[in-house]
Amino acid sequence: MSEDATLSHSAEHASEPHTHGHHHPFLQHHFEDMGQQHEASTLGMWFFVAQEILFFGGIFCAYFIYREMYPEAWKAGSHHQNWQIGAANTIVLIGSSLTMALAVWGAQQAKRKFTTLMLILTLVLGGIFVGVKGYEYAEHIHEGLFPGSMFTFVQQDAPHLTPGVHLFMTFYFVMTGLHALHMIIGAGLLLWFIKRTWRGDFGPEYYSPVEIMGLYWHFVDIVWIFLFPLLYLV
Amino acid sequence: MTSTTIDDAPFIEPSTRERRNYLNDEYGVLSWLLTRDHKRIALLYLFSVTTFFIVGGIIAFMMRLELLTPEGDMFTSDTYNKLFTLHGVVMIFFFLIPAIPAVMGNFILPIMLGAKDLAFPKLNLLSWYIYMIGGTFGIIVIITGGVDTGWTFYTPFSTQYSNTKVFATTLGAFITGFSSILTGLNFLVTIHRMRAPGLTWYRLPLFVWSMYGTSVIIMLATPVLAITLVMLMVERVLRVGIFDPALGGDPVLYQHMFWFYSHPAVYIMVLPAMAVISECVAAFTRKKIFGYKFVAFSSLAIAFLSFLVWAHHLFVAGISIYSALIFSFLSMFVAVPSAIKVFNWTATMYKASVSWQTPMLYVMGFIGLFTIGGVTGLFLAALGVDVHVHDSYFVVAHFHYVMVGGTIMAYMAGIHYWWPKITGRMYPEWWGRLSALLVFVGFNLTFFPQFLVGYVGMPRRYHAYAPEFQVLNVLSTAGATVLAVGYLLPIIYLTWSVKFGRKAGANPWGAVGLEWATTSPPPKENFHETPVVTWEAYDYPAFLKAMKETQDV
Numbered sequence: 064m065s066e067d068a069t070l071s072h073s074a075e076h077a078s079e080p081h082t083h084g085h086h087h088p089f090l091q092h093h094f095e096d097m098g099q100q101h102e103a104s105t106l107g108m109w110f111f112v113a114q115e116i117l118f119f120g121g122i123f124c125a126y127f128i129y130r131e132m133y134p135e136a137w138k139a140g141s142h143h144q145n146w147q148i149g150a151a152n153t154i155v156l157i158g159s160s161l162t163m164a165l166a167v168w169g170a171q172q173a174k175r176k177f178t179t180l181m182l183i184l185t186l187v188l189g190g191i192f193v194g195v196k197g198y199e200y201a202e203h204i205h206e207g208l209f210p211g212s213m214f215t216f217v218q219q220d221a222p223h224l225t226p227g228v229h230l231f232m233t234f235y236f237v238m239t240g241l242h243a244l245h246m247i248i249g250a251g252l253l254l255w256f257i258k259r260t261w262r263g264d265f266g267p268e269y270y271s272p273v274e275i276m277g278l279y280w281h282f283v284d285i286v287w288i289f290l291f292p293l294l295y296l297v
Numbered sequence: 298m299t300s301t302t303i304d305d306a307p308f309i310e311p312s313t314r315e316r317r318n319y320l321n322d323e324y325g326v327l328s329w330l331l332t333r334d335h336k337r338i339a340l341l342y343l344f345s346v347t348t349f350f351i352v353g354g355i356i357a358f359m360m361r362l363e364l365l366t367p368e369g370d371m372f373t374s375d376t377y378n379k380l381f382t383l384h385g386v387v388m389i390f391f392f393l394i395p396a397i398p399a400v401m402g403n404f405i406l407p408i409m410l411g412a413k414d415l416a417f418p419k420l421n422l423l424s425w426y427i428y429m430i431g432g433t434f435g436i437i438v439i440i441t442g443g444v445d446t447g448w449t450f451y452t453p454f455s456t457q458y459s460n461t462k463v464f465a466t467t468l469g470a471f472i473t474g475f476s477s478i479l480t481g482l483n484f485l486v487t488i489h490r491m492r493a494p495g496l497t498w499y500r501l502p503l504f505v506w507s508m509y510g511t512s513v514i515i516m517l518a519t520p521v522l523a524i525t526l527v528m529l530m531v532e533r534v535l536r537v538g539i540f541d542p543a544l545g546g547d548p549v550l551y552q553h554m555f556w557f558y559s560h561p562a563v564y565i566m567v568l569p570a571m572a573v574i575s576e577c578v579a580a581f582t583r584k585k586i587f588g589y590k591f592v593a594f595s596s597l598a599i600a601f602l603s604f605l606v607w608a609h610h611l612f613v614a615g616i617s618i619y620s621a622l623i624f625s626f627l628s629m630f631v632a633v634p635s636a637i638k639v640f641n642w643t644a645t646m647y648k649a650s651v652s653w654q655t656p657m658l659y660v661m662g663f664i665g666l667f668t669i670g671g672v673t674g675l676f677l678a679a680l681g682v683d684v685h686v687h688d689s690y691f692v693v694a695h696f697h698y699v700m701v702g703g704t705i706m707a708y709m710a711g712i713h714y715w716w717p718k719i720t721g722r723m724y725p726e727w728w729g730r731l732s733a734l735l736v737f738v739g740f741n742l743t744f745f746p747q748f749l750v751g752y753v754g755m756p757r758r759y760h761a762y763a764p765e766f767q768v769l770n771v772l773s774t775a776g777a778t779v780l781a782v783g784y785l786l787p788i789i790y791l792t793w794s795v796k797f798g799r800k801a802g803a804n805p806w807g808a809v810g811l812e813w814a815t816t817s818p819p820p821k822e823n824f825h826e827t828p829v830v831t832w833e834a835y836d837y838p839a840f841l842k843a844m845k846e847t848q849d850v
Contacts, residue, residue: 093412093414103489106490110482115520117516118520121520121524211534233537
C-alpha cells in the first residue's frame, strides 16, 4: 500500500514539475497556467460561434432564396407579425446583453453580489423575451398560422398568396424556434453560473466561464437582431 | 531534466515508473466510460467505429451476393433500396467521418503536440456519447425496418413519399454531426493553444496540418448539414413544403444545401487519410517529407477549395449551364493540391531506402488507389462525361476508390503504424503483410470491374441488371469476398497481439516525432516531462541527438 502511495505521489510530481508554488484551484491538470486555460476556452467559444453562424447561415440562405422567389407572399407574411411587440422584445433582449456584459465585468472585478444580480437580471430579461415570444406563438396558432395541418389561414385579399404565406410562416417558426431554443439553453447555463458566482468561484484570475457565457449570449442576441427586421419589418 | 524526478522519488526505479501507463492506471468499466483521457476515448471510438464498420460491411456483402445473378432473386427491390441506404449511412456517418480523426487524431494529436490532453477533455468524452446516441438511432433504424431514400435523403421522396424510418435516420445523422463538430473544435483549439515549448507551426508534423484542415471543414460544413436536416425533419413531420415543389418549395435547393456539406465531407474523410500517409512515408523512408510547406498548405488549400465544388453533384439536376461550367472548372482545380501531395510523397520515396513493413504496404496501396480515384474524379468533373456516366457504377467505383481505397487503406496503415504505441505490443508482421496484400487485391477485384460495367451503362441502385453485365459482377463479388477476409484478418491478429504480441518498446520504427519520444503505451499524461522541441519536423539527425541528450542528463 505504502509503495502505491509513493508511486502516485511521485507520478504527480513528475507530470507537473512547474507548479510548485502557486496553483489555482480551477486550473485543470492539462494546462500549464491560468492564461493558457483562459485563452483556450475563449478561443473554443469563438470557434463554436463560428459554427453557429454557419448553422443559422444555412436557414438564412434558404429564407433569402424563397424571399426572392415569392416577394409578395413574403411581404404579406411579415404583415402578420406585430412589429410593436417585436420591437419591444428586441429592446428587452438588448437590455439583457447589457446586463450580461456588466456581469462579465463584475466577475473580473470579483464583485460577487453585483455579478449575481446582473446574471439574475439577464435571466429575467431572457425569460421575458421567451415569454413574449410564446404569447406571439399563441396568437399565430389562434389565427391558424401554424404550419402544417393546423394551417387554416387564407389570405383574404389575395388567396393565391396563401401557399407562399404558409412557407413564410414555416420559416418564421423554424427560425424563431431555433433562436428560442438557444435562449432556453442559455437560461439553463445562466442558472448554473448564478450558483457558481454566488459560491464565489470567479475573480480576476478566473472568470473565463462567465466571459464565454457572455459571448454565447451576445451571439444569440445578434441572431435576433437579424431575425427581427427580416421577419417583422421588410 | 529527468534527474529532478529521480531525486523526488529516490526509491523508485525508472522502469517501475514506466510500467504505469494509461491502460493500467485505473481499472473497471467506469474508469473507461467516465474517462477524460484522450487516449482512452480514442479506444472507445476504436471499438465503436469498428462495430459500425462490420455492420456496414455485412450489408455491403449482402448486396454483392444479390448482384451475383442478373435476376433480383435474393432480395426484393424494396429491401435492396434499404440495403444500399443503410450501407451508405452507416459507412459514411458512423464509420468514415469519425474513423481517422476520432480514433487516431484523438490518440496521437495531443501527443504530437507535446500536450497532456486535448484542450477540452470533458467535451471530448461528450462527443463520444453524442456519437453513440446518434449511432443508436442508426441501429434502431436497422432493427425496426430500415430506410430507403439513399444516404442523400433527396426530397421530396424522403419527406412526402417514403414510408420508411426517414425521421429517425436523419435525426441520427444530425446528432452525430455535433459529435464531429465538437471533435473538430477541440482539435483546432488544441493545435492553437496547447503546443509544447519550441513547437512552432512549421515544426508541426504534417499529420497536424491535415487535421487542422479537416477540423476547419468539420466546423464550417457540418452545421449546414445540421440545419438542412432540421428543415427536412420539419417538412416531414409537419407536411409543409420547404423542399416540395407541389407546395412551392425547391428540391434543388435541398440538393445544394446537402452537398454544401457532403462534398466537403469527402475531404473530412480523405484529409485525415493524407495525414496518416505523410507520417508513414516519412517514417518508412527515414527522410524529411519533400516540400514540407507545399504539403502543409495543400491541406489548407483542399479545405478551402472543398467548399467551392458542391454543385458538381447537380450537373443533371437542372442547374444553369454557366454555373455548371464554373463548378466543373473548380472541381478540376481541387485536384491540384491533392496531386501536390501525391507527387511529394513519391518524391520523398525517390532514392530512399524504404522499409516494407505493413503500414508502408498500405501506404503504397493508398497512393495507387487514391490516384485512380482522383483521376476518375476528373472524368466526372468534366460536364460531358458526367452526363454520360451519371448514376452509373462508374460513379460507385470512383468514390469507393477514394473512400475505401483511400481512407480505409490509410486507416489500416495508421492502425498498424501506431498499434505499438497504443498497445505497447507489435502486431505479427507476416499476417499484417498478408492482410495488406489481400485488401489490395480484393479491393481492385471488387471495384475495378465496376468502372467497366458502369462505363458501358449499368445503373447504380438496382437489384437486377441486364445479363451481359454478369461476368463483371461475379468478379466484383469474388473480390468482395477476398476483401472481407483481408479486413477480418487484422481484427483477429490485432486482438491476439494485445496479449501475445512482442513488446514494442518506445520507438519500434526508429521514427521521429514526439509520440515516439514517450513510452509505449504512453503514461496517463503522455510525457513524464513536458518536452521542449528544438528540431524541425522529420529532422532525423537533430531529433535523435535531442533524444540522446535528454536521456544522458
